[in-house]
Amino acid sequence: MTDEDVAPEQGELAITRTGDRLRLAREAAGLSLADVATRTRITQRHLSAIEKSDFSELPGRTYVTGFARAYARAVDLPEAEVGAAVRRELEEDAYGARPLYEAYEPTDPARLPTARMTWTLVIVALLLASAYGVWRFLSVEPGEALVAAQNRAAEESEAPQSDVVALPANKAGTTPSAVAANAPVVLTGISEVWIGFDDAAGKTENWRTLDPGETYQVPPEYIQQFTLRTSIPQALKVTVGGRDVGAIGPADTLVKGVSLKPADLLARTEGNSAPGAAAPATRALPKG
Incomplete structure (x- = not known):
């Protein structure tokens, strides 16, 4: 037997893997790997692995056979025959030791x-x-809390006012008219004005803006627990039981620590604070 007689047989034996058969069929049909990927909806990476018979690159044993059969249909090869050949190669490669299922397309x-x-x-x-x-x-202004407080104050204001507090005498030796201890304290915006309510530590717990002509009746719990602050005193009108208490501070000055108790507010009607009460703190605002 000559070398010439052996060569053809070796050439035929060289194509023993299913992947080679699929690749040759693709090339004979004039298709690229991308064309087969489009027809089968299988990634080119997996198709390339099938052509190389490198099944370890594929997701799982079930998918190897399915991919090979789909490839065979795309290049007009008998898919059952190709599927059987792939299963034999899997057994020969001891591929069965790999997990039977993995994700179709593992995340890169x-x-x-x-x-x-x-x-x-x-x-x-x-x-x-x-x-x-x-x-x-x-x-967001404390809308619900203030509305609830106003409703309670409105209900309480309808009750008979029997408790009367005598105001201390001022420096002029006169005593302002007596005022009910629960007389309503009402704030009215002359022009747009910002007001805040400070707790005992000086921290502003609640605030709101009054439009021109808008009124706000201070809830009774605010009168006892908070003091008033504003940055435009001349834009705010304060009344106690309907009586105007006058200016609560110099114009365009930050005023804070203003007592909301009726007796302290009415003491301002004579131009002086009640004896022994601390005057509200003021701070001039920058102009312009």
Whole structure:
């Protein structure tokens, strides 16, 4: 037997794997790997692995056979025969030791976000949530609480007012008219004016803006627990039981610590604070 007689037989034996058969059929049909991928909806990476008979690159044993059969249909080869050949090759390669199921298309680790990016997104989300919470706190006035307090004050104001408090004498030696201890304290905006209510520590717990002509009856619990502050005293009218107490501070000056108790407010009608009571703090506002 000569070398010439052996060569053809070796050439035929060289094509023993199913992947080679599929590749040759594709090339004979004039198709590219991308064309087969379009027809089968299988990624080119997996089709290339089938052509190389490198089944370890494929998701799982069941998918290897299915992919090979789909490839065979795309290049007009008998899919049952190709499927059987692939199963034999899997057994020969001891492929059965691999898990029977994996995800169809494992996620490419390069596409997963890095730990730094993940933490960055988490921090950004927390900052946005915090900013929204601050915005809501600063932009929303204490509407429901104030409305409820006003309703309670309105109900209480309808009750008979029997408790009367005598006001202390002022420096002029005269005593302002007696006033009911629960006389309503009403704030009216002469022009647009901002008002706030400070607790004993000087912290502003509640605030609101009065439009021109808008009135606000101070709830009884506010009278006992808070003091008044405003930055435009001349734009605010304060009345106790319908009686105007006059200016509560110099114009365009931040005034705070103004007692809301009827006796202290009416003591201002003579131009002086009640004896022993601390005068409200003022701070001139910058002009312009």
